Amino acid sequence: MQFSFTSEQEEFRSVLRRFLEDKSPTTTVRRLMETEAGWDRAAWQELNQQLGLTAIHIPEAYGGQGFSFVELGIVLEEMGRALLCAPYFSSTVLAATAIVNAGTEAQKRELLPVIADGSCIAALAFTEPNGRWDASGVEMTATRDGGLFRLDGVKSFVVDGHTADLIVVLARGVAGLSFFTVRGDALGLTRRALKVVDPTRKLAMLNFRSVEATLLGEEGGAAAPFAKTMTRAAACLANEMVGGAERLRQSALDYANLRVQFGRTIASFQSMKHKQADMLIDVELAKSAAYAAASAAAEDDPDLPAIASLAKAAASEAYMQTAISTIQIHGGIGFTWDNDTHLWFKRAKASEVFLGDPAWHREAMMRAWNV
């Protein structure tokens, strides 16, 4: 396992941080979060043309840059820090990883290059209104119709599902669990943006009524690639979350150093110093877990399922606790709409639940460790 970043990786991080500070200031976050789409295609294209971020972990054979999950983790940490409003987690992390894991060689050659260059936005539709994060929740049916399939059912909590060009869908047929691809504008598919707590990450409900779909990979063979995709997604989300947590922690410290009460900065009170020390330890420990998970994903470590769940649980708790403390430290102003803290607080709350809450992941970790 890798416990430090190389100087190239550190350099990449600092370039990325400057870039995102420039492209995703909170004024932009606030503008995009008020739109139904939640992101802006022109800005997204610019982002990809300059840094090629959507291609980062996609293999070079399929138009990607062929970097590892460690580099992808760095990208996500910085995006989480900047609260970037873009279909990155949906398209690059979830959908592209599912296609890499499940698709046939020909499908990977066809689908991945357009995701890698950012021209196609893909989403992964696996959860349903029952809100279960594993395959046991999949009730959507796939029925063979000549050379194609038809999908019926409802998918929910689909990140960027209402704006994606391509939707990778998990459904159940006679052969068992399979992945399919469906065009975003397919006949019989109705899409609705859900009202969400975190407006910086849009969720959609997708209704499928006899929607024509193409099998992705092997019929009935989706269980393993789906599980593999989920462990990697959990590792990625953990990294995104620690980026947000670090940003909040720093903002709470900056504020405490500025705010004067009783004739002194509130940073000079021991109760505040100890709180900040506790925040630092929460965030640094969660970072260590998130980095360990990214490193395990990069190395295809057999222990990844446990480590990824550990990291997701750790990052969820740390991000949420940091968000709570950051609002507390800001006092009344921290509870206002104009103060930026609530933007990260809401991302922390949604991320705590997204892909499985801490208790769910702790149980998954225990099962992975055969306890």
Next chain:
Amino acid sequence: MTEMTEASVRAEVRAWLEANWNVDYGLVEWRNILIDSGWGVPTWPTDWYGKGLPAGLAAVVDEEFARIGAVGVAKAGIRRLAAATLLAHGTPAQKQQFLRRSLSGENTWCQLFSEPGSGSDLAGATTKAERKGNRWVINGQKVWTTSAHHADWGLLLARTNVDVPKHQGLSYFIIDMHQPGVDVHPLRQMNGHASFNQVFLTDAEVLPEHLVLDVGRGWAVATTTLMHERREADGVRVWGQASVGVGRIYDEERAENATVMEPYKWYPQRAGRVDLVIERAKAAGVNGDPVVRQEIAKLLTLSKSAEWTARRARAAQMQGRPQGPEGSLGKLASSHVARAAARVHTLISGADAMLSGADGPMNGLIAEILVSVPAGSIAGGTDEIQRNIISERVLEMPKEPRTDNDRPFRDVPKNLVM
């Protein structure tokens, strides 16, 4: 000199060990050979038994020793701190007198810093050192002194001037523990062990040449000792694990360890024994209980995260990078881990958590965990002091307002009851 690389150091130390290492040596005899070679303390300067290697390359030396089970210089316990402190601040005569015999293990040491009236506030020590004729005469009381009952020498922090601010009135001495004025009493702890001592100093004497650095500069020397103590807190236990090898030198090493490490035997329990949790849950048949599973998982998440944080800190150190915040969190993190582990052991044990000794789970080991954990968040800097250090040094927040630094120590309020 050719530039040293990992490969060249490895080759050199390997060749040296092949030519010299032999299990039939006596422990002290071997260590003296090692001390002369420079491989015993490779980071030390070449003038004083070392090779001047950076920490990253010294790790290679450790690996090579470990690979063939070669015994190193005496590292366990306080003598390592004594050696490091005297290397930094000792006079040539002090180095000559003490360094070799400390590295060889012939001298044992104890640290006379804490007092009943000054724990976290170590610089508030009131033990007096007065110059009388050709001697320093020491009067006062020290506490929490590990190994004082068998130490040859003590590292003593004492007050030489009450008319200046507290930090300026301290001096650092090397005191001979084998003298009538030094009275050592074991201190019984809440877990029943007596790993520490109280040391009563009544007209005890120190030779003038055993003052370290200058009069009034004792705090700077003590800071060096404490820095090494913090850095090596984990090392004390690791080094204490004697080899299981066969041969005269291993027998002698095991005997040495049995004495030196005796006070530390409950330290693994103090740290919470996370390693026992899953096995115990299975043995107790509660590993299927969802509440127990959640609590175990929380504990493992915390302990793994703390372990990985320590490894990040070490990786940065090995690369010679400036230490990030992760390097200052270990002590506080281990307190959290220990407390969480004690909670989980209690949950797993149920009613048996009330029992100790032969009636208790694991023949009393679990009970020992439960009543030893409170020490971890106090010893070596309380959690509260750790938070002050993290907030002031890492986060650069304002320092605590001080009312005791700007006036003579004589006028600073002190404990009425200890």
